[in-house]
Ligand SMILES: Cc1ncc(C[n+]2csc(CCOP(=O)(O)OP(=O)(O)O)c2C)c(N)n1
């Protein structure tokens with residue numbers, strides 16, 4: 546892996562981290578509406594996986610904790626801010642913050658809220674590509690809770706039978722709302738389900754961005770060779786509540802303390818400093834510059850008008 550790629554990985558993780566931190570502040574200031582779903586602790590999954598794709602030919606179907614993947618695919622901070630603060634320019638015209646939109650220009654198809662429902666859509670996209678003779682790979686995500694929905698099984702079976710170029714990341718962040726893994730499934734690794742579909746599956750440490758990138762690159766290469774889909778289960782911890790209204794008092798504090806030591810941004814910064822790829826001063830500068838970019842974007846976005854109320858009645862069944 547080149548030093549350039551390593552610095553890029555860090556840069557995108559810091560962008561995701563600072564965007565997230567901004568949203569948490571804006572929520573407490575009463576300026577962010579609806580659900581604010583923190584991706585704290587998930588940056589390595591989001592960034593490492595999206596970096597494995599070719600944004601000019603592949604497609605991204607992100608979930609609610611994948612801000613980093615959006616940035617890798619070229620979404621601007623302003624665009625993401627307009628979406629989340631529901632201002633003019635929002636891709637959902639103010640009706641939602643993180644889902645229910647498509648950005649064909651950037652090849653990003655934002656999540657629908659019904660868990661599991663996006664995987665068949667990703668299947669359809671790459672099946673169409675296959676029929677047209679294109680070599681498009683779709684990357685999508687599902688949580689440890691969402692992975693228990695029936696549609697996920699149907700979609701994986703379909704993708705396996707048709708050898709579709711699909712990479713599914715199961716983001717196992719230990720909880721689905723207040724439900725822990727122990728109440729969700731009885732298998733020790735969700736990737737073992739791949740055996741039942743006859744496809745490739747593996748479980749990896751989702752706090753290690755280089756491991757995520759390499760694992761996803763291998764999955765993308767298999768998909769391009771026509772070898773079909775892969776399931777990659779990434780082990781992380783949801784370091785905040787389900788969304789910011791949730792105080793997550795049901796999560797044992799020791800568990801959070803344990804995972805805090807594996808913070809993906811801090812551990813990767815330390816690794817690159819130890820390897821002499823970047824200095825601690827440069828890391829600090831990167832974080833400061835990124836924070837300045839967030840603040841400038843927030844200022845610009847809060848100046849924007851709200852979308853007209855009539856927008857809420859468009860593109861919906863009444
Ligand atoms: C089919 C379906 N059931 C329930 C919900 C409500 N819901 C939204 S997010 C969520 C928890 C999801 O947990 P998980 O899949 O582990 O993802 P995480 O939020 O932890 O990243 C639930 C129950 C939904 N959106 N869709």
Ligand SMILES: [Mg+2]
Nearest residue numbers: 688689720721
């Ligand atoms: Mg979860």
